[in-house]
Amino acid sequence: MRIRYLLLNAYGTGGTIRTVFTQAATMAGLGYDVEIVSTVRHKDEPNFDLDERVRLTTVVDVRAPKGDEPAPGPVGRYRAARRERLRKQGGRIVPEGEFGYEAFNRHVEREVVRYLKSVGDGILVTTRPALNILAARYASPRLIRVAQEHMNLGTHRPDVQKAIARYYPSFDAVAVLTSRDLDDYKKLLPGTRLVRIPNAVHSTEQEHSDHTNKIALAAGRLAPQKGFDMLIPAYKKVAERHPDWQLRIYGTGKKKNELRALIDKHHLYNHVFLMGHTDRMEDELTKSAFYILSSRFEGLPMVVIEAMTHALPIVTFDCPTGPADVITDGKDGILVPPKDTDALADAISTMMDDRELRDSMGAEALTTSQGYAPENVHMMWEELFSDLVRTSGKAAAAG
Incomplete structure (x- = not known):
């Protein structure tokens, strides 16, 4: 079974990135074929350690081009110019109220849509409203699609909440972090499969403070x-x-x-x-x-x-x-x-x-x-994925 996690930027430093890395490592340890897909890449190496069993790929590489790259031919120049035009245009699919909206210019949106349409099997886990909305609209319904929400519903701006209400019902499951948020999503998304699964820390085996330093x-x-x-x-x-x-x-x-x-x-x-x-x-x-x-x-x-x-x-x-x-x-x-x-x-x-x-x-x-602890939280994810394979009717396509 293949699991793909789609992040905005796997090379950043946020808590979502670290928890997804930890979750991916656990799933790989359970025998899943796991890949993390970074929508954008701005540096050579991720900030957090990634289990060697987990593949890391990128949709749009925004690192500065190498100075020794050969000049492109006419077709390459045309594509590069078009790419630059799209990069200067704001996104048209992602709501402007999404906190990561600035990252989703027309070029990035187009490439993410292209990627989503290319995925034909397994479990796809998307990790923020922008990616959830794109996956709901463009990822194949043959996939088992799971939306993660790492922010509470009430903090999303009205245009994002409207898009959530419209598109999230197409997911096989929507996962939220807290009991209070679960109640709010139930009111907004009646009939949608909603689960509460908190994020896991990467380890509970840490050196303890003695509380003496001021x-x-x-x-x-x-x-x-x-x-x-x-x-x-x-x-x-x-x-x-x-x-x-x-x-x-x-x-x-x-x-x-x-x-x-x-x-x-x-x-x-x-x-x-x-x-x-x-x-x-x-x-x-x-x-x-x-x-x-x-x-x-x-x-x-x-x-x-x-x-x-x-x-x-x-x-x-x-x-x-x-x-x-x-x-x-x-x-x-x-x-x-x-x-x-x-x-x-x-x-x-x-x-x-x-x-x-x-x-x-x-x-x-x-x-x-x-x-x-990872062993407690990730058991919930493994149970959810197993149940979705068993009950979604997509087990053959996800195999």
């Missing part, structure tokens, strides 16, 4: 979703009470300069540090005392669960959705009302004040994280 850690794209523009002003109040602590924010993105200006504005240059990208996040988590999530919205915040595998307690906004599906307030972390920066600052200070609290919540966080 470091609070946050991580994610430097983008509005992650709310670092709320966390930094909130930390001004924290720094006044705990000047010997550091807040380290890992990640890259378009908002770096704005966040740097916020740090300067609040005179936090000795307290808050934009650390950029790291290939050693596990080491950084182990060195930290607790983790902070300041997002405006999430799907299922995998970085939080990764932090919990290091026995880190969590301070988080109770944003839609995910944090409250993972964290039990007062047990393995502290939940505060969404966008309430004063409450966030107070919760951070509470965690800094009390080493015993960090120890006890960290132990509970470690226990919570075991529910997201």
Whole structure:
């Protein structure tokens, strides 16, 4: 049985990429023929390790061409010029409200459609609304088609929700991350097979924090979703009470300069540090005392669960959705009302004040994280795939 996972960019750093890599490795270990297909490729090697049994292919390679490539002939020049024209045109199929819309120019859309029409067997798993919509419209109905949703329904913009309502019923199954999201999708998609399967962490065998270093850690794209523009002003109040602590924010993105200006504005240059990208996040988590999530919205915040595998307690906004599906307030972390920066600052200070609290919540966080172990989560996927082969009537075509 062949399983193909279609990602937007397998060479990026997001949580979806890592969880798909982990899932693909498990499926390969169970004997499936597994391939990850990256819609675009912008670098030579992926950021995350990929099991050698899993093939990685690309639809559109956007790396700069090599300088020693021979000049194309007339047909090649025509095709190259047409390709450039299409790249300058916005997508026509993907809704403009899709958070990854900028990646789907007309050239990328056309190539993805061409790829989808070329696939004739097995299980196709698509991993974001843009790819789900394209697969629903253009992938062969002979395939077993499964849509993954890694964001909650309520955060999708109206045009995306409208497309979801129109196209998702054609899938053999739609998988969401949380119970609350499952309820929302049931209302939007009556009659569609919906399942809740959380993402798995890549490993639960991590070195644990001893909660002694005076470091609070946050991580994610430097983008509005992650709310670092709320966390930094909130930390001004924290720094006044705990000047010997550091807040380290890992990640890259378009908002770096704005966040740097916020740090300067609040005179936090000795307290808050934009650390950029790291290939050693596990080491950084182990060195930290607790983790902070300041997002405006999430799907299922995998970085939080990764932090919990290091026995880190969590301070988080109770944003839609995910944090409250993972964290039990007062047990393995502290939940505060969404966008309430004063409450966030107070919760951070509470965690800094009390080493015993960090120890006890960290132990509970470690226990919570075991529910997201690969062996537990991927069993759900294997059961779903097996059941779809058995019940969809597509077993022969998928063989």
